[in-house]
Amino acid sequence: MDQGNTAFVLISAALVLLMTPGLAFFYGGLVKAKSVVSMMMLSFGSLALIAVLWVLYGYAIAFSNGGSSGFLGIDGWFGIDTSSIGLAAQVADAADPQGSFPSLAFVAFQAAFAIISVALISGAIADRAKFGAWMVFAGIWATIVYFPVANWVFNFTLQDGKVVDGGWIVYELGAIDFAGGTAVHINAGAAGLALAIVLGKRFGFSKGITQPHNVPLTLLGVALLWFGWFGFNAGSELAADGVAALAFVNTLAAPAAAMLGWILVEKMQQGKATSIGAGSGAIAGLVAITPACAVLDPLWAIALGLVAGALCALAINLKFSLGFDDSLDVVGIHLVGGVVGTLWIGLFGNGVGLFFGHGFDQLIAQAVGAIAVLVYSFVISLVIGFAIEKTMGFRVRAEDEIAGIDTVVHGEEAYAFGADRG
Template sequence: MVLAADSATTVDVNSLWLLVAAALVLLMTPGVAFFYGGMVRAKSVISMMMMSFGAIALIAVLWVLYGYSMSFSSGTDWVIPHVLANPFHNAGLLNLINPLSDGTGGDLNGLAFAGFQATFAIITVALISGAIADRARFGAWMVFAGFWATIVYFPVASWVFNFTLGDKGLTDGGWIVYNLGVNDFAGGTAVHINAGAAGLALALVLGKRVGFAKGMAKPHNVPLTLLGASLLWFGWFGFNAGSEAGVDGVAALAWINTLAAPAAATLGWLVAEKIKDGKPTSIGAASGAVAGLVAITPACNILTPFWGMVLGVVTGFVCAYAIDLKFKLGFDDALDVVGIHFIGGWIGTLWIGIFGTGIGLIDSHSLKQFAMQFLGAAAVSIWSFGWAWIIGTVIQKTMGFRITSEDEVAGVDTVVHGEEGYVLDATA
C-alpha cells in the first residue's frame, strides 16, 4: 500500500525504505536461482538458474509496460470494479514520471512503490520453475511466464495488494481484501499459494522425469542451496517489513516475525526429518527456513512473535512430511514448490483465522475470519491452477514445453543452452 505522509520528511523516509526493501526483494530471485540450482543435477544447474534470471528480465519489462497498471487501479481505472484493472491507464508508468517534466522530480513514493511491487511479480514467477526442473525448454518457459503473469499474477496482485486508505479507512481495492476482508499482508495468497498452484499444474502437464522415484537424484551442490536460502532469508526482511510501505511499529513487528518464524520452522523441519529419516540434513534446514518464511508472509503483521514461532514449528514439521506426497499421489514436483509454497502458504493464511490478533478465533470467538481466509486462498488456488494448466497445455501441444527423454538424460544445459555448469577439464 502507499501511505500518505504528514510531511515531506516522512515521505522521503518511507520512500527510502521502499527503495531499499525493493532491492532486498530483487536479491531474492537470484537467491531462488541458487536455492533451486544447488538441488538439481549438475547437468541442469544452468537451465534451472536461467529460468529465474529469465523471469527477472521478462517480468520487469511487462511490469513497466502494463503490469503495474493491471495490478494497481482505483476509481474509474477499473474495467471490472475490484476484479480487473485497466492495463493502459498507467502504461509505461507515465502517470508517475510525468511530473519530471515540470521539474518537481516525479512521484517519489509512487515510483518507489511501483518498483517494490515489481520485485514481487518477478519472484512469484521464478518460484514456479522449481516444479519443472530438469525437463523444461527455456523458450517455452519464457512464453508461459509472460502469459501467466498477465492472466494470473497481475490480476491476483490487484485482488490482494491493491487498496487505498482514505479518512474513513479502506475505500477502494481488490475484492479479496476489499470485499472479503482477507488479511494477506505480504503475499501468502498472491505469491506463494499462487506460485504453488501453478507449479502443481505444470508438473502435471509436463509429466514425470525419467526414473521418477524417491531418492532418484541428490542435490549436486549443497553449499549453493544453502547460499540461496541465506539470500532468500536476508531479502525476506524487505519482502515482509517493506510491505508496510512505511517505517513504523507494524514494519518492526513484521521484521521480528520474519526472524522468529523461519528459525522455529527450521527446528520443526529438522525434528520431522530425524523422526522420519533418522538424520537431520542441511537441505532440510534450508527448506525448513523457507517454509517458515512462506507461512509467516501473510501473517507477519497480525501475529505476536510467540504465535509466529508456533506457526513456524507447525509449518516446518508439516511441510517436511508434505513434500513426500508427490510420491504417493504421483506428480513430479521436482523441487517441492507444492510442498513448501502451496502448503506453507495455506497454513499461514488459515493460521490468521485462529491466532490473528484481534481478528482470529481466539480473540474474536468467531470463525468468520477463518472462513474469509479460506475463501481467498481457495479462489487464488483455483484461478492459478486452472490458467496455468491451460497455458501449459497449449504450449506443450504447440511449441513443446518438455524436452525429450533422451535430452533429459543427456542434460538440459548442453541441449538447451550449449553450456556446462562445471568445466572440469583444466585445459578448457
C-alpha cells in the first residue's frame, strides 16, 4: 500500500467535495436575495442525495468490472466490492496496481465527481424550481445519465500507458478526457439546457432581468471552486507524480488566461470589466482545461484559456437570441467550455494534435464523444424533466416566483433586516 498516493487521493477527494459548497456560494450570490437559500439548497440537496445513491449503487454502475463487454455491466447493486480497486483505479501505480491505495479511496474520489456534476445543472433553473421536484430529477438523472456516462469515460484499464479495456468513449472510440470535460461539464450543460426548456423563462426574462445580489459571495464561490479544482484535475492522475504536477500548473494557467479573455470581451462590449465577468471567466477556463489538463503544454493551456474565456463570454448571450432562460449560464460556461476543451485536445494535444502533424483521427474521436454525451444527456434530461413537470410539477407558482421562493419553499430567509435582526 502506497501511503503517499493514498493520502493524495483522499486529499483530492476532499478538495473536489468542497467544490459543491463552493458552487452553492457561486450560484447563491448570483440570484435574488429572496431566492438565495433555495438556490444553495439545490447544491446541498444534491450532495446529500447523490452521496447516498453512489454508495448504494452508483459506483457499481460506473465502475463495474464488465469493461467493454457490456453497456453497464452492473455487478454490485447495493454494495461496493472492496476486495479490488476497480478498473480506473488500477492506473495509479503501474508497478503495483492492486496495492497503490485502498479501493474505498477511489470510491470517495469519484463520489465527489458525481455530486458536483448533478449540482452544476441547478444553475439553469434558478429562481423558479421546486426543491422536491429537483431532488426527484437529481436522483433519476444520476441513475440513468451520469452513472452510465461515467462508465463510458472514467472506467478503463491502462497497460504500458495505453487503454486496453473500459467504457466505449475512452476505449473503443479512443477519445481523451482526463478529468471529465464530457462526463461532467458537457453532460451537466446539456441537462441544464433541457431543464431550462422544460421550466420556461422567468417572468420578465430579458437582459439585465436580475443583478447578482451579493458579489462577494459569488467571488468566494469562485475561489473555493478554483481551490477544489486542483484536486479535480491533478487528483485524476491518482498518483502524486509528474502528470499530476502538469495538470496542476495547467489548472492555474488556463483559468487565469480565461479571466483575461472574458474581461477583454466585456471591455469591448460594455466598456467595463466586471468582477462577475472575471469570476465567470475563471470558471470557463477551469471547465475547458478539465479534459485537457494532462495533455497540453502550459503555453497551449494559456491559449485554451484565452479562447475559452472569450467564447464563453460571447456564448452566454445565446439564451437571449435563441429564447431559453439558462439563469446562471450553465450552457454558456459548462456546455460551451466543455466542448471547446474537449476539441482542443484533437487540435493541440501532445502526441495527438492535428496541428502537431497527427491527422484528424483524434479530433474526430473527441467530437464524436462530445456529441454523444451531449445528445444522450439532453434527450434523457428533457424526458425526465417533462415527466416531472406533468406529474408533480417542477416550477413554483407565479406569485411565489415573483416574491422570491425562499420563504415559501424552505420557510427561511437568507438575511434578517430591521426588526427581524437579533
